[in-house]
Structures are given as C-alpha cells and as structure tokens.
Amino acid sequence: MTVGAEGVREVTFDDLPGLLPWARVLLGSEAPEVRRKTREAIEREFERDKWGSLLKALEAPGRRWGVGDAERWFIGDEETVFSAGDRLCAGSALAAQARFVDEVAARLLPFLPAEGLVELGAGYGGVLLNLAKRTGFEGIGLAAGELTAAGVECLRRLAAVEGLAVHAGRCDFTAPGICRFEVAPGSAIYTCGAVPYVRELTRAFVDDLRALGPAAVVHIEPCPEHYGDDPLGRLRSAYASANDYNRNLVSLLHERAEAGDITLLREEKCFFGPNCLLPFSLVAWVPARGVS
Numbered sequence: 363m364t365v366g367a368e369g370v371r372e373v374t375f376d377d378l379p380g381l382l383p384w385a386r387v388l389l390g391s392e393a394p395e396v397r398r399k400t401r402e403a404i405e406r407e408f409e410r411d412k413w414g415s416l417l418k419a420l421e422a423p424g425r426r427w428g429v430g431d432a433e434r435w436f437i438g439d440e441e442t443v444f445s446a447g448d449r450l451c452a453g454s455a456l457a458a459q460a461r462f463v464d465e466v467a468a469r470l471l472p473f474l475p476a477e478g479l480v481e482l483g484a485g486y487g488g489v490l491l492n493l494a495k496r497t498g499f500e501g502i503g504l505a506a507g508e509l510t511a512a513g514v515e516c517l518r519r520l521a522a523v524e525g526l527a528v529h530a531g532r533c534d535f536t537a538p539g540i541c542r543f544e545v546a547p548g549s550a551i552y553t554c555g556a557v558p559y560v561r562e563l564t565r566a567f568v569d570d571l572r573a574l575g576p577a578a579v580v581h582i583e584p585c586p587e588h589y590g591d592d593p594l595g596r597l598r599s600a601y602a603s604a605n606d607y608n609r610n611l612v613s614l615l616h617e618r619a620e621a622g623d624i625t626l627l628r629e630e631k632c633f634f635g636p637n638c639l640l641p642f643s644l645v646a647w648v649p650a651r652g653v654s
C-alpha cells in the first residue's frame with residue numbers, strides 16, 4: 363500500500379485532529395483518563411470483547427472463515443492514518459494491516475531458517491497465519507502462544523481452515539516460564555503488538571525467553587522509548603501513556619545487553635504503524651554465548 367495506490371494520500375501532522383478522534387482528544391485541553399491495563403481490563407478486552415466475540419462469529423452454523431475473513435470482521439474497512447517511516451498516510455485500515463504484515467515478513471526473514479517460528483501473544487493469529495502463507499515461510503514449524511483461551515481457540519480454528527499446522531497453547535509474559543506449551547530450541551521467537559499490555563517488564567521476562575533456547579528473539583512492538591520530542595513524538599507518547607502501554611522494553615534489553623546477558627542484533631525505530639499514533643519498532647537479540 364503506497365501513496366498513489368487507490369485511496370491512499372499523504373497527510374500532515376496538522377491534518378490529524380480532523381482524521382483521528384484520539385488526536386483530537388490528546389491535543390485538547392483536558393487530559394484523558396488513563397485506561398489502566400489491569401489483568402481484569404486485559405481479560406475483558408481480549409478474552410471477552412475481541413477474541414471472545416470473534417470466536418462466537420467463527421462458531422456460527424455453516425461458517426468456515428479463514429484468517430482473511432476474520433481480519434475483515436475484526437478490522438473493518440474504515441479509513442485510518444498509518445505511518446511508514448516518517449510519512450503519514452490516510453488509507454483503508456485493512457490495506458494498512460496488509461502492508462504491516464509485509465513489513466513484518468521482510469524483517470523476520472533474515473532470522474530464518476530456524477528450528478521453528480514462534481509468536482508469543484499471537485491473538486487469533488492475524489500475523490502468524492498470514493506470514494505462514496508467504497514465500498520464505500513455507501515448511502517451517504509454526505507455534506503460537508496466547509494469553510487468552512478464546513484467542514488460542516480462534517487461532518486453532520483459523521489455522522485448520524487455512525490447512526496450516528500450528529502448535530498453539532497458552533502463554534503469559536508475566537508468569538514463570540512464560541509458555542505453557544513446548545517451544546523447539548533453536549526457534550525464532552517473535553512478539554508483535556503484545557508487549558504493550560505489560561506496563562513494566564521485569565528481568566524475568568528476558569530470563570524466561572533466554573531459557574527457551576531461541577535462535578533469535580525479535581520484538582516487533584510499539585516502543586515509546588523510541589518516540590522523539592517533536593510534536594508527533596509527543597502525541598505518540600501521550601497516546602501510549604493514556605493507554606498505559608509498556609514503556610521499558612528497550613531500556614530493559616539495553617540493560618541486559620550491557621550486563622553481557624544478551625547480544626542485541628538489530629534495533630530499528632518506528633518503521634511502520636498501522637495506526638500512526640502507535641508505530642512499531644524492531645529490537646532483536648540472542649542470549650549471549652556462554653550464559654546458561
């Protein structure tokens with residue numbers, strides 16, 4: 363989805379209040395109420411509202427939805443403002459998501475082949491199931507971990523319709539060991555848009571990922587620590603604060619790299635945002651050699 367593609371136009375920061383309700387709120391005179399990410403709020407958002415409702419839709423008699431159908435149902439085709447590097451563009455939300463998966467695929471491919479490809483916090487599999495169908499991802503063992511039972515069930519059903527074998531189970535970034543399913547050592551493990559739901563990650567998060575014996579860990583995540591101090595950077599920071607999103611992934615990984623526990627492989631700031639207020643960065647690492 364590029365500028366000039368059907369319905370896509372470049373916009374400026376000054377256009378945002380006219381296009382995005384959140385920009386109007388955040389640039390207004392009253393500070394918005396912070397949406398605290400308590401465990402209850404996360405369960406309500408995903409177990410009940412998002413993946414719970416999707417599961418009901420998937421279970422409708424006679425329905426055989428694939429991941430594309432689920433995406434159309436979940437994302438809809440409203441106009442949104444997405445960001446591609448420094449550019450802001452208005453276009454369809456569904457097309458912005460498709461472009462996002464292209465961008466994710468291009469960034470994960472350098473970490474393949476591996477013993478497996480594992481997404482943690484995978485939701486209904488919107489990213490993993492789309493990646494699995496792309497060139498370069500064929501034949502790799504797929505696994506997915508997700509916090510909610512409803513998300514795991516949606517992912518299993520969609521994978522079955524797509525004819526994809528995915529080993530899916532529960533995971534929790536805040537629980538000892540993280541995964542409640544087997545992860546093949548030597549896998550490329552990634553997270554995508556799931557870490558924001560843990561406001562403050564602890565050292566145990568990194569230690570538990572290291573203990574899975576990954577070939578690489580790739581976080582494709584909104585990282586408020588990467589936002590600049592220009593008007594757009596400040597608006598993005600205000601959005602992350604109002605939504606109580608994680609704010610320490612980058613500093614935690616830097617701290618562990620400086621201590622010699624992990625080796626940082628790559629860091630790319632704010633490469634794409636299907637929602638321009640929440641651009642995604644990439645931080646990739648491996649356990650440091652010689653550390654158990």
Ligand SMILES: C[S@@+](CC[C@H](N)C(=O)[O-])C[C@H]1O[C@@H](n2cnc3c(N)ncnc32)[C@H](O)[C@@H]1O
Nearest residue numbers: 408483484485488489509534535554555556559
């Ligand atoms: C915005 S969705 C992203 C889903 C998927 N990664 C994608 O990009 O389509 C965030 C996901 O993170 C999951 N999540 C929230 N807190 C989590 C935690 N503590 N451990 C693992 N997953 C979590 C939610 O259940 C939800 O499925």
